[in-house]
Amino acid sequence: MGRMDGKVAFVTGAARGQGRSHAVRLAQEGADIIAVDICRGFDASFAAGATAEDLDVTAGIVEDAGGRVVTVEVDVRDFAASQGAVESGVEQLGRLDVIVANAGSCLK
Numbered sequence: 001m002g003r004m005d006g007k008v009a010f011v012t013g014a015a016r017g018q019g020r021s022h023a024v025r026l027a028q029e030g031a032d033i034i035a036v037d038i039c040r041g042f043d044a045s046f047a048a049g050a051t052a053e054d055l056d057v058t059a060g061i062v063e064d065a066g067g068r069v070v071t072v073e074v075d076v077r078d079f080a081a082s083q084g085a086v087e088s089g090v091e092q093l094g095r096l097d098v099i100v101a102n103a104g105s106c107l108k
Contacts, residue, residue: 002030008093010034010086012076013103015050020058022100027067031098034089035059036082038103039073068093076103 009026013019014035023033035058041049055071062069070092072085090096 002028004098005030007031007097008034008089008095009098009100010036010089010096011100011102012036013050014058014071015039015054016058017050019100019102020054020061022102023058023069024061024065026098026100027062027065027069030066032068032093033062034070034072034085034093034096035062036072036074036076036085036103038075076101 004026009031011019011023011033014023015037019037023035027033035055037050037055039050039052039055052073059069059071070089072088074081074085076082086096
């Protein structure tokens with residue numbers, strides 16, 4: 001039994017890096033995951049953006065760890081879109097217990 005059994009976590013920036021690691025660790029502890037990422041780059045960023053394929057990889061790793069996962073491509077700066085992602089995830093997974101506000105970018 002994990003510390004997060006029965007919980008649902010919303011993780012932003014989940015397609016790769018720290019966001020992916022948060023999503024996977026939470027799933028390993030028993031949580032289901034609402035994984036969101038913008039899945040594109042920014043002109044002002046040093047780093048290339050994540051992709052839809054990256055988000056799919058995260059979903060696969062979460063599932064392999066035993067978690068259910070809902071993925072949504074969303075720009076967290078868009079409140080209505082973010083709210084829709086949360087509502088969709090809650091509809092599919094039943095609840096929301098944890099928010100990991102991880103999305104970010106290295107700007108020039």
